Amino acid sequence: MDFDKLILGIDIGTSSVKISLLDSSTSKSIYAKSVPTKAKTSSSHQKGDEQDVFNILKAMQECLKSPGKIMEKVKAIGICGQMHGIVFWDEQFVQTFWDNEFTNETKKLVSNLYTWQDARTDLKFLTKLPKPRSHLKAYSGYGCNTIFWLKENQPEILSNFKHCGTIQDLIVSILCNQGKPVMSTHNAASWGYFDVIECSWNTDILIQANFPVHLLPLVVQPGKIFGTLYETIYHIPKGAVVGVALGDLQCSVIATLTSMTDAVINISTSAQVAFVTKIIEKQCDGVEYFPYYDNHFLAVAASLNGGNVLDCFVRSVLSWVSALGLTITEDELWNRLLHLPDEEHSTPLIVNPLIFGERHDPTTFGSLINVTNNNFTLSELFSGFCKGLINNLLKMMPREMLLKAGIQRIIGSGSVITRNHIIKKEIENCFNLPLSLQMPEDSAFGVALALLKNNPHLFS
Ligand SMILES: Nc1ncnc2c1ncn2[C@@H]1O[C@H](COP(=O)(O)OP(=O)(O)O)[C@@H](O)[C@H]1O
Numbered sequence: 001m002d003f004d005k006l007i008l009g010i011d012i013g014t015s016s017v018k019i020s021l022l023d024s025s026t027s028k029s030i031y032a033k034s035v036p037t038k039a040k041t042s043s044s045h046q047k048g049d050e051q052d053v054f055n056i057l058k059a060m061q062e063c064l065k066s067p068g069k070i071m072e073k074v075k076a077i078g079i080c081g082q083m084h085g086i087v088f089w090d091e092q093f094v095q096t097f098w099d100n101e102f103t104n105e106t107k108k109l110v111s112n113l114y115t116w117q118d119a120r121t122d123l124k125f126l127t128k129l130p131k132p133r134s135h136l137k138a139y140s141g142y143g144c145n146t147i148f149w150l151k152e153n154q155p156e157i158l159s160n161f162k163h164c165g166t167i168q169d170l171i172v173s174i175l176c177n178q179g180k181p182v183m184s185t186h187n188a189a190s191w192g193y194f195d196v197i198e199c200s201w202n203t204d205i206l207i208q209a210n211f212p213v214h215l216l217p218l219v220v221q222p223g224k225i226f227g228t229l230y231e232t233i234y235h236i237p238k239g240a241v242v243g244v245a246l247g248d249l250q251c252s253v254i255a256t257l258t259s260m261t262d263a264v265i266n267i268s269t270s271a272q273v274a275f276v277t278k279i280i281e282k283q284c285d286g287v288e289y290f291p292y293y294d295n296h297f298l299a300v301a302a303s304l305n306g307g308n309v310l311d312c313f314v315r316s317v318l319s320w321v322s323a324l325g326l327t328i329t330e331d332e333l334w335n336r337l338l339h340l341p342d343e344e345h346s347t348p349l350i351v352n353p354l355i356f357g358e359r360h361d362p363t364t365f366g367s368l369i370n371v372t373n374n375n376f377t378l379s380e381l382f383s384g385f386c387k388g389l390i391n392n393l394l395k396m397m398p399r400e401m402l403l404k405a406g407i408q409r410i411i412g413s414g415s416v417i418t419r420n421h422i423i424k425k426e427i428e429n430c431f432n433l434p435l436s437l438q439m440p441e442d443s444a445f446g447v448a449l450a451l452l453k454n455n456p457h458l459f460s
């Protein structure tokens with residue numbers, strides 16, 4: 001088929017980088033690819049969660065290499081990714097990508113990515129911080145709180161680097177070869193201390209608390225263009241337009257939502273239930289209102305327990321297998337777990353899977369209930385974890401809240417839903433609404449679609 005104008009969407013997820021090529025004349029995805037980043041790296045803090053930026057860039061390069069000559073048709077590039085996290089860099093670092101020089105020397109020009117799972121800012125630390133002037137609270141793993149912690153404990157990180165942003169902001173800067181980032185409200189709101197209504201950082205509050213406000217990027221509305229591609233790479237022509245980076249959460253919704261009566265459940269490393277609304281309701285524990293588009297918000301129950309919990313379970317089983325002197329590959333174990341026969345027990349095993357706590361309740365962790373002499377099996381344990389994840393989402397965003405908002409259907413997206421039949425069935429059971437499924441590269445497709453919708457003139 002001959003395509004005229006393509007839009008490339010890139011999603012920098014917590015576990016993998018995904019790309020999608022969207023045909024601007026049909027708004028359909030014509031190519032998709034996902035590459036695991038394997039970026040988790042050791043942290044100097046016991047509760048830290050850090051990723052190696054080079055591994056993320058390498059996974060992105062592998063994705064970009066794969067479509068080949070068709071990339072010559074790319075007119076615009078949209079980038080989204082994991083929210084809340086923060087990475088620091090120097091002007092020169094951006095250039096190293098273009099010089100193809102990822103050496104130990106260039107490692108000094110960029111920090112690790114401190115992810116949304118970083119829990120070093122514990123409750124004790126958070127209580128010392130000023131209260132943000134925003135309808136959004138600032139939790140552990142949020143960029144501004146991580147800066148507060150670094151200022152007190154590792155000030156050299158703040159003095160060694162000139163710029164900071166989310167990982168997707170860094171990638172936008174790299175592609176345009178401009179060291180200084182510009183952020184969308186999606187990502188700024190995910191850092192905390194940002195007033196979405198005023199579109200401004202809480203600079204006065206932050207200055208009073210001796211926060212290095214000079215590090216905070218300029219913020220613009222989502223849909224704005226940041227710049228253009230600096231040089232031709234992977235057949236993508238120099239000059240292709242690059243949009244300001246967006247949040248993966250918002251992009252997963254843009255990709256899938258067809259009506260205001262739909263809610264979206266996305267499960268990848270994390271898990272969320274969200275719907276679009278114009279009104280910020282009185283907040284209840286676990287539901288936040290993140291900026292979406294055009295004065296609309298996303299009411300979101302964002303759980304810290306998603307695919308990462310199943311990953312943790314798989315790793316535990318792998319370590320038991322190895323302790324017994326046996327072997328099984330990780331892929332084979334996933335495959336077996338996803339195809340174990342269903343079991344019926346008069347007393348089913350109940351798994352409360354809160355391995356990572358929740359933002360609104362960070363000190364309550366997981367538990368097993370109703371263990372009997374016949375239900376403590378691999379099948380019951382795995383399906384218990386899967387079901388527990390959905391029951392936890394339901395607790396955070398009750399069905400009544402969805403019905404009150406006029407929601408009539410749930411759209412399921414993210415690789416963990418599309419690959420896991422237990423999770424699909426439990427969503428239908430728990431939420432008791434029709435479920436429609438979308439492809440796993442949803443956010444990469446969504447960020448490309450957002451560029452098309454916000455800048456139709458570029459593709460006419
Ligand atoms: N081989 C596998 N088979 C099925 N599921 C897997 C496999 N490997 C990882 N997963 C699940 O996929 C999740 C990551 O999904 P992914 O879409 O790559 O995440 P993200 O968008 O956060 O980068 C993991 O947390 C894990 O639950």
Ligand SMILES: O=C(CO)[C@@H](O)[C@H](O)[C@H](O)[C@H](O)COP(=O)(O)O
Pocket residue numbers: 012013014015081082083084116248249268269270271272300302306
């Ligand atoms: O944490 C929130 C929102 O508060 C999430 O919805 C948001 O999507 C974050 O970016 C995720 O935590 C990371 O996404 P993913 O890698 O699990 O796809």
